[in-house]
Amino acid sequence: QKEVEQNSGPLSVPEGAIASLNCTYSDRGSQSFFWYRQYSGKSPELIMFIYSNGDKEDGRFTAQLNKASQYVSLLIRDSQPSDSATYLCAIYGQNFVFGPGTRLSVLP
Amino acid sequence: KAGVTQTPRYLIKTRGQQVTLSCSPISGHRSVSWYQQTPGQGLQFLFEYFSETQRNKGNFPGRFSGRQFSNSRSEMNVSTLELGDSALYLCASSDGLAGIYNEQFFGPGTRLTVL
Numbered sequence: 001q002k003e004v005e006q007n008s009g010p011l012s013v014p015e016g017a018i019a020s021l022n023c024t025y026s027d028r029g030s031q032s033f034f035w036y037r038q039y040s041g042k043s044p045e046l047i048m049f050i051y052s053n054g055d056k057e058d059g060r061f062t063a064q065l066n067k068a069s070q071y072v073s074l075l076i077r078d079s080q081p082s083d084s085a086t087y088l089c090a091i092y093g094q095n096f097v098f099g100p101g102t103r104l105s106v107l108p
Numbered sequence: 109k110a111g112v113t114q115t116p117r118y119l120i121k122t123r124g125q126q127v128t129l130s131c132s133p134i135s136g137h138r139s140v141s142w143y144q145q146t147p148g149q150g151l152q153f154l155f156e157y158f159s160e161t162q163r164n165k166g167n168f169p170g171r172f173s174g175r176q177f178s179n180s181r182s183e184m185n186v187s188t189l190e191l192g193d194s195a196l197y198l199c200a201s202s203d204g205l206a207g208i209y210n211e212q213f214f215g216p217g218t219r220l221t222v223l
Binding site: 032034036042043044045046049088090092094095096097098099100101 | 141143150151152153156164166196198200210211212213214215216217
């Protein structure tokens with residue numbers, strides 16, 4: 001079993017819709033959870049992190065964490081074509097472990 | 109505040125050669141982590157340096173090594189290059205303090221091609 005799993009996608013949503021990205025992890029000792037966005041040919045950029053169960057909102061982005069289910073998600077409201085990218089889930093315990101990423105395509 | 113810088117940005121080597129990549133973290137950050145990113149394996153952790161000491165290490169062969177200097181700049185070395193070492197090598201900077209708020213910021217990466 002891989003340590004961090006994500007659907008590879010592509011996930012296609014129409015402009016203005018909510019995009020939902022999911023991530024599961026195997027290490028129950030994981031302490032904090034990060035979402036990165038990576039445009040093609042660029043390096044990952046940090047969107048947000050969460051470390052407590054529940055929701056955390058930052059602008060159009062909401063991260064949701066459920067440690068009992070070992071599940072973290074990212075919601076993007078009012079999706080824009082500029083949100084089209086690969087979204088990487090990263091888990092931090094002893095060190096960072098990244099998921100394979102989900103490719104999101106927002107259609108105009 | 110300047111971001112993470114990596115040099116060189118692109119590199120072409122042949123099998124058997126060695127290569128050294130450099131990373132300068134964000135000012136004030138003491139932790140530098142290195143990652144290898146390939147289409148097939150995704151983003152994989154190589155090692156982390158904090159205050160000139162290797163703090164964590166991923167599952168890569170001993171051909172991959174690194175070091176960190178007193179100014180927090182870090183270098184990564186790959187010896188006896190193999191075709192499979194072709195990848196984007198990313199460096200990430202954080203303040204590295206103990207705790208869970210370990211936000212990492214990535215540099216632009218070095219694209220290594222091994223022929």
